Every structure is written in C-alpha cells, then in structure tokens.
C-alpha cells in the first residue's frame with residue numbers, strides 16, 4: 001500500500017479546479033508503488049493520476065522529472081504528461097506535499113513476462129534514449145557506482161543477518177567494480193528503473209512507461225542492464241537467453257550499440273545487479289516490521305549478480 005498522505009475531498013476539489021479538467025467526481029488511493037502517494041482521480045474529463053511527492057524524492061529534482069516527461073511526450077514517447085494549472089504551473093502543493101496531476105496511461109504491467117514483452121521493451125527503451133538526447137536539463141545519477149559503497153556501509157552491520165558472508169562478498173564486488181566502471185561509454189537520459197511494474201502493455205504491445213523518478217544522465221548500457229536483470233531472469237533465478245536476445249536485438253534496431261558497450265555489458269550488468277541488491281538490502285534492514293510497504297527481497301539480486309560474475313562475454317546474453 002503506498003498512500004502515505006491522505007487528502008480531503010475539499011482540498012482535492014480545490015486543487016483540481018485550477019486545472020482545466022472539469023470538476024472532481026471521485027478519487028481513490030492506488031495501492032501499488034513505493035516512493036510516492038498516488039491517486040486515480042475521475043473528473044468530468046476522465047481519469048487522471050494525482051501524485052503527492054513523499055520524502056524519498058528530492059524536491060529540487062521535481063522540475064527535471066516534470067520537464068523530462070513533457071519533453072519525451074513531445075517526441076512521441078508514451079509516458080505520463082504533467083498537466084499545467086491556470087498559471088501555467090505543473091507543480092503545486094496539496095496536503096502539505098508537492099503535488100502534480102498527470103495524464104492517465106492505459107494498459108497494464110505484465111504479471112507474467114513473455115519473450116515478446118522483452119522485445120517490445122528493447123524497442124521502447126531505445127526510443128526513450130534517442131528521444132532524451134536533446135533534453136537540456138541534467139541530473140546526475142545519485143545511485144551511481146560511487147554511491148554504492150556508502151549504501152553498503154549503512155547496512156554492513158546487518159548484512160550477515162540476511163546471509164552469512166553477504167557484507168564481505170558485496171565489499172569485494174565493489175572493490176572489483178569501482179576501478180573498472182566504464183564511465184566513457186555513450187551517455188544520455190536513462191529511465192534507471194524500467195522494471196515490469198513500470199512498463200504498461202495493451203495486449204502484447206508496449207503502451208507506455210511510468211515512474212521516471214530515478215531518471216538521470218548516465219550510460220545507456222546501464223539502463224539496458226537494469227532491464228536485462230529485471231526482465232530476463234525467471235522466478236527460480238535462471239537466465240532466459242531468449243528474452244535477453246529479443247531485448248537487446250530490438251534495442252539495437254533503434255539505437256545500435258558500440259563494440260565498447262557490448263564488451264562492457266557483463267560488468268555493467270554486475271553493477272546494475274549490485275545497485276538494486278544494495279537498495280533492497282538497505283530497505284530490508286531499515287524498514288520497520290509494521291511499515292506500509294513490504295521491502296523487496298535483496299537475495300533475488302544476489303543470484304543475478306552471481307550469474308553475471310560467471311559470464312565471460314556478452315555473447316552469453318544472446319548477442320551475435
């Protein structure tokens with residue numbers, strides 16, 4: 001359940017009046033999501049999404065996220081578009097929190113991932129990378145390689161409660177990754193969290209991406225690696241090379257990658273696995289037992305990391 005901030009009928013109606021979307025008819029909190037409070041609101045003009053930004057999102061980053069969504073939608077990327085109020089502002093305040101209203105995206109995220117979904121994702125991700133190229137604002141990745149050690153240090157004390165030796169293994173992984181991280185690869189706007197629950201489909205066609213709150217400027221290969229990890233491993237931890245082949249081959253039909261990107265993919269995939277392992281571990285050891293949102297299993301990403309540690313070349317991901 002991710003509705004951290006409750007809103008009252010009156011304050012929401014007043015907030016909605018400033019946007020030209022007719023009167024508020026009804027609203028309902030959305031249980032999914034982790035970072036923010038989301039409501040689906042029905043107005044005389046149909047459904048919209050209301051987001052109240054909670055403390056995990058840095059307020060100073062909000063103009064970047066909102067302008068990025070507008071930029072991408074102008075370049076035919078289907079994503080939530082922030083509405084402007086009668087003063088031309090997308091960002092307002094509601095129930096004491098920064099808040100914005102977005103267009104509603106139709107479709108559903110895939111509960112059971114098929115190879116065809118991975119192919120669609122590859123194309124959509126490459127289109128996003130291309131569309132973001134002329135976006136003028138910059139946001140550094142605040143969960144990049146040089147931030148991982150700090151995260152680990154904050155959980156080191158409890159890491160071995162999750163699995164004996166985990167802290168030491170992660171520390172060794174960072175010793176490996178930090179001096180080798182390929183910072184010189186092609187960069188641009190990346191989504192950085194394109195997990196299945198953030199990618200909508202209508203039938204077998206991708207109908208849009210949501211949740212751009214980790215979007216930043218970083219290497220494109222890292223975004224691809226995040227997707228490979230989140231979409232191409234089965235529940236039992238097995239790597240599905242058919243899914244990866246489709247993800248990567250459809251990506252390169254839109255934006256081809258360089259030899260350097262291909263060669264670096266196994267290392268970048270290790271980094272991408274380490275990043276989510278660490279944030280999940282942090283949440284696992286710091287989330288109170290009675291919290292609204294149940295933390296995700298860090299060990300799922302430990303298995304993925306171990307797989308990539310054994311990979312010798314990107315050919316093992318199905319790349320020719």
Ligand SMILES: Nc1ncnc2c1ncn2[C@@H]1O[C@H](COP(=O)(O)OP(=O)(O)O)[C@@H](O)[C@H]1O
Pocket residue numbers: 002030032033034035036037038049079080102103104105106197198210211212213
């Ligand atoms: N523009 C949108 N259109 C339709 N549904 C949306 C939209 N934005 C968010 N949602 C719904 O809200 C849920 C949580 O949104 P998300 O951005 O992932 O939250 P969080 O940032 O808290 O993780 C999604 O799983 C989806 O069901």
Ligand SMILES: N[C@@H](CCOP(=O)(O)O)C(=O)O
Pocket residue numbers: 033034035193195197198211276279280296
């Ligand atoms: N995708 C991340 C967690 C972030 O959650 P989201 O609801 O904001 O996508 C993970 O799986 O660890």
